[in-house]
Amino acid sequence: MTDPLQTGATIGILGGGQLGRMLSVAASRLGFKTHVFDPGTNPPAGDVAHRVTTAPYEDETALRAFAETVDMITYEFENIPTSALDILEKIRPIRPSRRALAVSQDRLIEKAFLSEKGLQTASFAAVDDAEDLAEAIAEIGTPAILKTRRFGYDGKGQSRLQSADDAAQALADMAGAPAILEGFIDFSREISVIGTRSLSGEVACFDPGENVHRDGILHTTTVPATLTSSQRMDAVLLTAKILNALDYVGTMGVELFVTPGGLIVNEIAPRVHNSGHWTQNGCAVDQFEQHIRAVAGWPLGDGKRHSDVVMENLIGDDMNKVPEIAREPGAALHLYGKADVKPGRKMGHVNRIKS
Amino acid sequence: MTDPLQTGATIGILGGGQLGRMLSVAASRLGFKTHVFDPGTNPPAGDVAHRVTTAPYEDETALRAFAETVDMITYEFENIPTSALDILEKIRPIRPSRRALAVSQDRLIEKAFLSEKGLQTASFAAVDDAEDLAEAIAEIGTPAILKTRRFGYDGKGQSRLQSADDAAQALADMAGAPAILEGFIDFSREISVIGTRSLSGEVACFDPGENVHRDGILHTTTVPATLTSSQRMDAVLLTAKILNALDYVGTMGVELFVTPGGLIVNEIAPRVHNSGHWTQNGCAVDQFEQHIRAVAGWPLGDGKRHSDVVMENLIGDDMNKVPEIAREPGAALHLYGKADVKPGRKMGHVNRIKS
Numbered sequence: 001m002t003d004p005l006q007t008g009a010t011i012g013i014l015g016g017g018q019l020g021r022m023l024s025v026a027a028s029r030l031g032f033k034t035h036v037f038d039p040g041t042n043p044p045a046g047d048v049a050h051r052v053t054t055a056p057y058e059d060e061t062a063l064r065a066f067a068e069t070v071d072m073i074t075y076e077f078e079n080i081p082t083s084a085l086d087i088l089e090k091i092r093p094i095r096p097s098r099r100a101l102a103v104s105q106d107r108l109i110e111k112a113f114l115s116e117k118g119l120q121t122a123s124f125a126a127v128d129d130a131e132d133l134a135e136a137i138a139e140i141g142t143p144a145i146l147k148t149r150r151f152g153y154d155g156k157g158q159s160r161l162q163s164a165d166d167a168a169q170a171l172a173d174m175a176g177a178p179a180i181l182e183g184f185i186d187f188s189r190e191i192s193v194i195g196t197r198s199l200s201g202e203v204a205c206f207d208p209g210e211n212v213h214r215d216g217i218l219h220t221t222t223v224p225a226t227l228t229s230s231q232r233m234d235a236v237l238l239t240a241k242i243l244n245a246l247d248y249v250g251t252m253g254v255e256l257f258v259t260p261g262g263l264i265v266n267e268i269a270p271r272v273h274n275s276g277h278w279t280q281n282g283c284a285v286d287q288f289e290q291h292i293r294a295v296a297g298w299p300l301g302d303g304k305r306h307s308d309v310v311m312e313n314l315i316g317d318d319m320n321k322v323p324e325i326a327r328e329p330g331a332a333l334h335l336y337g338k339a340d341v342k343p344g345r346k347m348g349h350v351n352r353i354k355s
Numbered sequence: 356m357t358d359p360l361q362t363g364a365t366i367g368i369l370g371g372g373q374l375g376r377m378l379s380v381a382a383s384r385l386g387f388k389t390h391v392f393d394p395g396t397n398p399p400a401g402d403v404a405h406r407v408t409t410a411p412y413e414d415e416t417a418l419r420a421f422a423e424t425v426d427m428i429t430y431e432f433e434n435i436p437t438s439a440l441d442i443l444e445k446i447r448p449i450r451p452s453r454r455a456l457a458v459s460q461d462r463l464i465e466k467a468f469l470s471e472k473g474l475q476t477a478s479f480a481a482v483d484d485a486e487d488l489a490e491a492i493a494e495i496g497t498p499a500i501l502k503t504r505r506f507g508y509d510g511k512g513q514s515r516l517q518s519a520d521d522a523a524q525a526l527a528d529m530a531g532a533p534a535i536l537e538g539f540i541d542f543s544r545e546i547s548v549i550g551t552r553s554l555s556g557e558v559a560c561f562d563p564g565e566n567v568h569r570d571g572i573l574h575t576t577t578v579p580a581t582l583t584s585s586q587r588m589d590a591v592l593l594t595a596k597i598l599n600a601l602d603y604v605g606t607m608g609v610e611l612f613v614t615p616g617g618l619i620v621n622e623i624a625p626r627v628h629n630s631g632h633w634t635q636n637g638c639a640v641d642q643f644e645q646h647i648r649a650v651a652g653w654p655l656g657d658g659k660r661h662s663d664v665v666m667e668n669l670i671g672d673d674m675n676k677v678p679e680i681a682r683e684p685g686a687a688l689h690l691y692g693k694a695d696v697k698p699g700r701k702m703g704h705v706n707r708i709k710s
Contacts, residue, residue: 007674007702008694025380028403031690031703048383048403281639284687284708299682306708307661319362327654332639335386339363347362348386353639353661 004297007031012070016043018336019076026288057084067091095295096250100270123183136181143184146170148177187257194276195239196251196290204300221275221311251291278309281332281351308354316343359652362386367425371398373691374431381643412439422446450650451605455625478538491536498539501525503532542612549631550594551606551645559655576630576666606646633666636706663709671698
């Protein structure tokens with residue numbers, strides 16, 4: 001299974017959102033077809049895929065049929081049901097591996113893994129009930145954030161505790177889901193590193209990007225980030241450490257807080273990442289192509305930054321700004337073809353080339 | 356019909372080769388779906404299109420059904436049968452217009468049009484028979500090139516006359532097709548300008564590229580081309596003149612010879628052009644997206660060159676070099692997913708970023 005995929009091979013993609021869409025386009029540049037599996041009708045990735053299967057992740061027959069038509073399987077999101085993976089992995093290789101998924105699907109396991117590898121994280125404690133929470137607050141202090149262990153994204157499944165008085169409300173916000181209390185981190189900026197590891201163990205990282213969030217959702221990523229050269233090197237080295245420790249194959253996003261005490265890992269995402277979208281217009285080979293190269297058994301490409309870029313997400317009504325952005329010097333639009341504009345929904349992004 | 360297309364609209368593309376493939380990818384970046392019409396099975400563009408119709412251009416029912424599903428129609432090649440256009444244009448707008456097709460489908464009409472607009476071309480004369488050819492040789496002299504008026508590409512349908520002695524062979528090479536004799540041009544280099552005109556009449560041209568051919572097929576395009584600033588300006592102005600004269604909507608390729616007596620127009624192509632592939636890695640907005648913007652009624656984007664690029668075509672066995680190119684610093688691969696490697700067949704290209 002380690003021969004590189006040849007022109008005309010088909011890559012199966014679990015998930016047909018915008019990440020799957022841009023993975024599919026990257027696959028086409030290398031001569032591959034894609035087959036997208038998604039429970040929703042008309043997924044964004046379907047517009048640029050050779051084939052689409054519309055079925056729930058519980059449909060064994062559809063999963064098997066999907067796997068039979070592809071040469072290998074990758075994914076655009078980390079919350080794929082275990083039962084689906086059990087079926088698929090018996091038919092075709094899945095990359096990145098299940099180990100990466102298992103680690104990143106659960107905040108508690110993720111933090112434990114990172115700590116074990118000697119990387120700094122926020123202080124943390126498992127919280128299943130009020131008693132756990134009281135103990136965790138006593139240990140970690142406030143302010144702190146209570147988060148569901150699984151299925152959180154874009155600030156969902158999180159509750160802030162300014163003091164111990166907020167404990168009951170925070171626990172109620174978890175709606176009974178297993179949770180983790182994380183200590184508050186006083187950071188000067190948030191950055192992320194998009195790194196890729198090939199099947200042969202080669203690692204390449206893009207320049208770290210500096211992220212600004214709004215309402216819990218990524219708003220902009222700016223490259224280059226404001227970092228000292230030693231911070232930049234630390235960020236890249238710890239990303240490589242994570243990739244190697246997981247024997248990872250593919251592209252990963254690593255979110256980091258810059259603090260006076262060094263870099264603290266916020267979270268890892270075993271997939272292409274919103275904060276890596278700038279690479280589409282800043283590099284010869286972008287994060288999507290690096291991922292496809294890795295999972296296809298190809299060598300990694302040259303991800304050196306040739307231009308400074310600011311990526312801005314277009315969320316919900318931001319779509320109204322598209323006619324104006326379309327005329328802007330240096331602006332490269334990337335729209336996802338989503339029919340319905342909803343508040344908080346990622347509709348597209350713009351990469352503004354600054355030099 | 357002049358409202359800009361909205362996210363989710365479908366663009367019909369006649370022709371599913373590599374140009375259709377890259378047009379389809381560009382359309383996806385602006386949130387559009389594409390529907391590709393091609394007589395061949397598994398066309399390269401089908402891998403990244405929302406929908407594909409496989410039918411001959413003579414199939415009226417298929418043409419009508421295709422037109423009904425799209426919001427407007429464009430094309431990736433100029434030799435679309437007139438009968439198909441007659442059917443399609445009654446249902447949906449076709450951009451660029453039929454005038455551009457009529458002019459560029461026939462070398463004689465094209466040269467007459469260019470001359471009429473005051474642009475320099477090779478000396479030329481229509482040749483239908485041996486008598487015409489003898490007269491044309493007397494007028495134009497040798498060396499000269501006899502070309503079929505229609506359906507020529509990549510050096511096909513051409514015969515070189517070193518002297519009048521080659522007349523009979525050259526005429527035989529035309530196999531009875533109406534032809535045109537073109538005088539030999541002593542040029543220092545060949546360049547091309549990729550220009551786009553929007554529905555509202557706005558014109559934008561990419562930096563001229565310098566072309567090198569091998570065996571009649573484009574081998575490399577280098578930007579920037581070696582030109583004086585006045586030659587550069589002349590090249591762009593004459594391209595704008597052609598676009599405006601044809602009331603053109605979309606991207607066009609204009610091939611020019613650089614001679615001591617000024618720029619001579621070799622030929623025009625009413626579509627995206629192989630010599631414009633460098634724009635994918637040299638500009639925020641490439642020739643494919645400019646075309647889609649134009650035909651969709653959008654404003655044109657910023658096509659300023661941010662990097663120097665050398666584009667090299669990968670033809671036939673050049674595919675053997677792909678594993679090596681995949682590791683090359685600065686190399687951006689673009690493969691077309693064609694299953695069969697044939698001599699002379701365009702399989703992909705590589706854009707090498709030079710700065």
